Amino acid sequence: MSNKYIGKAVKRVEDKRFITGKGKYTDDMILPGQTYAYIIRSPYAHAKIKSIDISQALTAEGVVAVFTGDDIAQSGINGVPAGWQVNFKNGDIMKEPPHPLLVGTGSTVKHVGDAVAVVIAESKEIAADAAELVEIDYEVFDAVVNPADAVKDGAPLVHESAPNNIAFDWEIGNPKAEVDEAIANSHHVTSLEFVNQRMVPNPIEPRSAIGLYEPSSDRYTLYTSTQNPHLIRLLMCAFVLGIPEHKVRVVGPDVGGGFGSKIFHYTEEALVTWCSKQIERPVKWTSERSEAFITDAHGRDHVTHAEMGFDKDGNVTALRIKTFANLGAYLSTFAPAVPTYLHGTLLQGLYTTPKIHLDMTCAFTHTNAVDAYRGAGRPEATYLLERLMDLAAHEMGVDPVELRLKNFIPPFDGVNQPGYQTQVALQYDSGNYHEVLRRGVAMLGYEEFRKAQAEAAQSNKLLGVGFSTYIEACGIAPSAVVGALGARAGLYEVGQVRVQPTGKVSVYTGAHSHGQGHETTFAQVVADKLGIPLEDVEIHHGDTETVAFGMGTYGSRSLAVGGSAIVKSLEKIIEKGAKIAAHKLEANVDDLTFADGKYTVNGTDKSVAFGDVALTAYVPHNYPAGLEPGLDFSSFYDPANFTYPYGCHIAVVEVDKETGKVSLKRFIAVDDVGNVINPMIVDGQIHGGLAQGIGQALLEGAIFDENGQLINGSYMDYCMPRADDLPMFELDRTETPCPHNPLGVKGAGEAGCIGSTPAVVNAVLDALWSGGFGHVKDILMPTTPERVWRAMNS
Amino acid sequence: MQLTGSHTLAAPIEKVWQMLMDTDILAKIVPGVSRLEKTGENQFEAISEIKLGPVSGKFSGGLTLSDIIEPSTFTLNVSQNSKIGNADASIKINLVSVDAQQTEISFDGDAKLSGLLARTGQRVLSGVANTLTKQFFSNFEEEIVS
CATH class of the missing domain: 3.90.1170.50 (Aldehyde oxidase/xanthine dehydrogenase, a/b hammerhead)
Structure with a gap:
């Protein structure tokens, strides 16, 4: 079957109504x-x-x-x-x-x-x-707003029923004693205390x-x-x-x-x-x-102490983490899962770290709820790992790229080589992590950059480069797995394909679209699988009366789970259509091939178009005995595993030594989101995610005073990323298919937001290190000019 | 939010003190105040309208004076409510005689803001407070002359 639409940058069909002001939002309704x-x-x-x-x-x-x-x-x-x-x-x-x-x-x-x-x-x-x-x-x-303060004795209580404001404590990984021992026996230990600040989603x-x-x-x-x-x-x-x-x-x-909120x-x-x-x-x-x-529920808000041990050759020996996560005043819908199963399970990163332990305390505070925000737990895990990697390279005097390449999990496709079992419960599906970093470094022109950096170090405009390599667990999620982990619902998806008598196709998906472009991407899949024009397909979502059931859109799951459900229904349509076609062609079903919108008897030029089959299904005058009329199937798809997109993000910044102002000069992203249905939509998703991840590093962050008042609750005070804060993004991708879903897709919605934040902060620190401020280990996000200036002048 | 400032007024300390204790005069010179009524010994009700950057609101609530040592010091306690949030402040005011015709007035206090008032434009608030303070002193000077 030839693909007319899949893999092509088809323009988004929904954009016409959005950009001409004809979208219909809830507040538009009277x-x-x-x-x-x-x-x-x-x-x-x-x-x-x-x-x-x-x-x-x-x-x-x-x-x-x-x-x-x-x-x-x-x-x-x-x-x-x-x-x-x-x-x-x-x-x-x-x-x-x-x-x-x-x-x-x-x-x-x-x-x-x-x-x-x-x-x-x-x-x-x-x-x-x-x-x-x-x-x-x-x-x-009195109120308490910081999760690490909230759990101290005598802190104001949010709920009488939760002593010390602890919602729960939790751990994951290897036994703590083994990790303690591995850290103690390490040749070098990089230690970092930091805050992953609270973000306001701001749809x-x-x-x-x-x-x-x-x-x-x-x-x-x-x-x-x-x-x-x-x-x-x-x-x-x-x-x-x-x-x-x-x-x-x-x-x-x-x-x-929505971005999760x-x-x-x-x-x-x-x-x-x-x-x-x-x-x-x-x-x-x-x-x-x-x-x-x-x-609105906010995102992030972790206070962390992390230590990463290395042997004398620079191999990671262990990772030990203590984090206090802020859940706000009440438990929002997904709040308990975000700092635990969506965060702790990603602490393997792309590395072969043999011993990992996370000790997590989740606290109530007198603030609004904290829950999933683009990336949900995975950006926090990536920030932790990637800050440690660049800092460790700096401390040990080795190259941050070499340190990563040395510690990466070797390539595996999940088919001929098995998936990679981590120390923190997950089994990665497939990946070639070396390749994305090598490509990113080539795009950067690493050697020339280091030369330029050395020259800039003599001036007032320091240059820095920051690296970040990430992995995320998407395609949420296998129901049995998440059920065992405490989810109170299954996380499959539903896709119904209704072929109308004229051969036009209505698709009903539980994967709601609010910017992701499902009405285009899903239609591309359906049109190619059925060999019909894109205009003959319409995607319906968002109404419990028309869509049988669904679990919604989050966790970069729509195409991997929702798309797979549609594919299952398409397979049923094609299979039933073959019986009708065989009857019409007076041939055996097994002798038919379905391609390019028609059933053809193998080795002949006898064929029947999909539209004719559809009409016959609804006007079954001359019809296979015992076969029900109609051409309408619904499927539930429950994934076998999460999907694991990964990638490499590289930031180049300029830091003004006199003012502390950080300017982002270049941003390189090489992502692997599995197979790509619409490269333009994937690029758009990456762009948006990068803007949000960079926003966290440079500009954004909710600030509560000690009375629990949010003191930057307006756009005068809360700094959102704007176009002039961002350079032209330099994107590339590799495509390692997901081995366990029919489309081979992994998910692209959160990648940009997960990998980018640590790359930018690492770049700021690298600039400072190059300028003789080697003692600076951390700058709080957002890295405002004042904070950067103080770091250089303390 | 910290509130501090000082200014030298061209009037003897007794006169400055007397004006500060006169509700009619205060209602005229405090920016934004549209009504100030004495409700008891050292207790007042105030209504004011204040525009803080993009935020404007009608405030009402009580003012009380405490720790009064005539003619040198008192503490002004403010509790004002509005739909855009509430402001609670305690401000210590000191008068020092510079010479027979001049008095230095200084204040030092802390204001707790809540609601929309707290989360909108905090960075401009100290600027607004400075403007209001300047306006207060310039009104005060005009009142001394008149």
């Missing part, structure tokens, strides 16, 4: 009789609600209703649950304190932005004005939700800016509102970016649904930008 909710939020990080007086607000003109936590409690509604359970080292179940939709009188709010009451009115403005009439009396307490579309209860049918519809409608429905029905699932439809229409089931989704039932009218809530800063 339902008949719609009301508007304004959520009153705590201005304090830790305070007891002594009283709430809603009487004045209730009488304001245009106000439909005001609800408080007391109303929610009276109707027996539960809080939102965590979707993943991680146990303490001793086997005790993690602490999972309730996360109420609204905090009631007599209870304590636990972060700035915690919801206290909701005002529903005829317009957004009336609701906001009436909210000012609600009088809430707080008794303010361009703030979250929005509309609850619609229809008394005529006793049914609910929730429109919400989510990455996974089915999971929201499952969690909201079964755990929060107790509504039968078949009575609820959840629609995630066009969604303007829209995977989770948020309280507002359940709140508008519940409110709609109370007032029997649609209720819409749309987050303001400022509100998003304090209610």
